[in-house]
Amino acid sequence: MALIRYEVPIPKVGRITLTRPERRNAQDTDLLYALNDAFDRAAHDDEISVIVLAADGPHFSAGHDLREDDPFGALDRHRTVGTSSRFHGPGAEGLMAREEEIYLGFSERWRNIPKPTIAEVHGKVVAGGLMLVWPCDLIIASEDAEFLDNVVEGGANGVEFFNHPWEFGVRKAKELLFTGGALSARDAERIGMVNRVVPREELTSTTLALAEQIAAQPLFALKLAKLSVNAAQDAQGRPQAIQTAFGLHQLAHSHNMQVHGTVVAPALFDRVRSRGTAGPS
Numbered sequence: 314m315a316l317i318r319y320e321v322p323i324p325k326v327g328r329i330t331l332t333r334p335e336r337r338n339a340q341d342t343d344l345l346y347a348l349n350d351a352f353d354r355a356a357h358d359d360e361i362s363v364i365v366l367a368a369d370g371p372h373f374s375a376g377h378d379l380r381e382d383d384p385f386g387a388l389d390r391h392r393t394v395g396t397s398s399r400f401h402g403p404g405a406e407g408l409m410a411r412e413e414e415i416y417l418g419f420s421e422r423w424r425n426i427p428k429p430t431i432a433e434v435h436g437k438v439v440a441g442g443l444m445l446v447w448p449c450d451l452i453i454a455s456e457d458a459e460f461l462d463n464v465v466e467g468g469a470n471g472v473e474f475f476n477h478p479w480e481f482g483v484r485k486a487k488e489l490l491f492t493g494g495a496l497s498a499r500d501a502e503r504i505g506m507v508n509r510v511v512p513r514e515e516l517t518s519t520t521l522a523l524a525e526q527i528a529a530q531p532l533f534a535l536k537l538a539k540l541s542v543n544a545a546q547d548a549q550g551r552p553q554a555i556q557t558a559f560g561l562h563q564l565a566h567s568h569n570m571q572v573h574g575t576v577v578a579p580a581l582f583d584r585v586r587s588r589g590t591a592g593p594s
Contacts, residue, residue, distance in 0.1 A: 314332075315332055315347075316331070316332060316333055316343060316344040316347045316348075317329060317330065317331065317332060317344070317347040317348055317350075317351045318330040318332050318369075319351050319354060319355075321360075321361070322521060323521055323524070323525055324360075324528070325360065325361060325362040325363060325525075325528035326361065326362070326363045326364075326365060326521065326524045326525065326528055327354070327355035327358065327361040327363070327364050327365070328364075328365040328367060328521075329348065329351040329352065329355065329364065329365065329366050329367070330366075330367045330368060330369055331344070331348070331366075331367070331368040331369065331373075331374065331445075332369050333369075333370075334368075334369045334370025334371070335370075336375070336378065337370060337371070337372045337374070337375035337437075338368045338369070338370060338372065338373060338374040338375065338442075339374065339375040339376060339377065339378035339379075339380075340374065340376065340377050340378055340441050340442075340445075341378040341381040341384070341387065342381065342384055342387035342388060342390075342391070342415060343387060343390070343391075344378075345415045345419055346391045346394075346415070348419075348445075349394060349419055349422070349423075352364065352422075352423055352426060355426075355428070356426045356427070356428060361428065362428060362429070362527070362528040362530075362532050362535065363428065363429050363430070363431065363524040363525075363527050363528045364426065364428055364429070364430045364431070365430075365431045365432075365433055365520055365521070365524055366430065366431070366432050366433065366445065366446075366449060367432075367433040367517070367520070368433075368434075368435070368436075370436075371436050372435070372436035372437040372438075372439075373434045373435055373436050373437065373438045373442055373445075373446070373458070374437075374438055374439065374441065374442030374445055375437065375439050375442065376439040376440035376441035376442050376443075376472075377416075377440065377441040379577060379581075384411070385400055385401060385407060385411060388400045388411060388414070388415075393414060394414065394418065394419070394422065395413060395414050395418040395422075397410040397411075397413040397414040397418065398410060400414070404567075405563055405566065405567050408563070408566055408576060409563045412473050412559075412562075412563070413559075416441070416444060416472075416473040416474065417473045417474055417555070417559050419444075420444045420445075420447070420448050420473070420474035421448070421474070421555075423445075423448040423449075424447075424448035424543070425543065427536040427539065427540070428532070428535065428536065428539075429450050429451070429524075429527050429535055429539060430448070430449040430450050430451070431449060431450065431451045431452070431453060431520055431523065431524055431527075432445070432446045432449035432451070432452045432453070433453055433516060433517060433520040434446055434452055434453065434454045434455070434458050434507075435454070435455040435457060435458055435513055435516055436455075436457060436458060436459070437458075437459050437461070437495075438458065438459065438460045438461070439461055439462075439463065440461070440462050440463055440464050440472050441472055443460060443462055443472055443474070443476075443480075444472055444473065444474040446460075447474060447476045447480055448474070450539060451508045451523070452501075452506065452507045452508055453507070453508060453509050453510075453511065453516065453519055453520045453523065454498040454501065454502070454507045454509070454510050454511075454516075455498065455510070455511060455512065455513040455516045456498055456499075456510055456511070456512055456513065457498070457513055458497075458498040458501070458507075458510075459495040459496065459497060459498070460495065460496045460501055460506070461489065461493065461494065461495040461496065462477070462489065462490060462493075463493040463581065464581070465490050465491065465493060466493050466578070466580050466581045467569075467577045467578045467580065467581030468565055468568070468569045468573070468577065468578030468580075468581075469562050469565035469566065469569075469577075469578075470490070470558060470561050470562055470565060471490055471558065471562070472562075473559055473562055474555065475554070475555050475558030475559065475562070476551070476555065477489075477490065478554070479546060479549075479551060480506045481496070481504065481506065482504055485504060498510045509523075
């Protein structure tokens with residue numbers, strides 16, 4: 314079964330859809346590489362000016378698939394995209410290399426695609442799901458959308474692409490991380506994380522209309538505008554802060570392994586098991 318659907322619904326717009334609804338679009342290794350291939354396809358196609366990321370099913374993404382079979386072995390099926398290596402290294406080495414490649418590495422790579430990207434979001438966006446949405450330049454959300462990072466419950470500081478202070482703002486980031494609480498679509502719009510909130514039935518049409526409007530602009534100028542805004546954000550220290558948070562995330566994995574025998578604290582893992590899925594039901 315295909316994990317990703319790629320289509321061109323209107324001229325100059327590539328639309329990528331996550332198609333793992335039975336798992337609430339939870340991200341296993343194969344899905345993330347398929348998504349990266351789809352982003353590459355759109356980025357390298359001179360006929361595409363705007364890229365949309367959407368999802369099938371009731372929720373956009375339940376985050377990382379904590380029930381994936383042999384996640385390290387799955388890496389052997391794919392060509393390494395980043396510079397990480399020794400995915401089967403002992404102790405923290407292999408785990409850190411894997412997360413540098415498919416979590417932090419992919420998210421940063423997608424953020425820097427030289428074309429405008431739009432996330433078309435509905436339902437729940439849980440933890441790792443944020444790492445698909447946040448790299449996009451714009452976010453259009455349906456009224457039922459919710460955003461949350463509950464990784465603190467799993468014994469870590471937050472997801473690997475730690476963009477929280479820039480997406481939520483400092484005070485709201487701390488509140489949401491400390492409590493594991495959800496941010497509604499309207500609240501996300503109010504704080505500037507989401508561009509527009511629309512009824513669910515208007516989500517795709519609104520997103521495509523915006524994509525069409527953007528695609529009418531000169532592509533090179535769009536690239537330069539994106540580079541300019543991203544550079545301003547990075548000048549605030551974002552790359553260094555994310556690398557620090559990523560290092561602390563690896564420390565949390567090592568701590569959990571020493572204390573609990575697993576890289577994720579049992580409280581979060583047990584909740585996933587009780588639901589019988591990788592995330593929200």
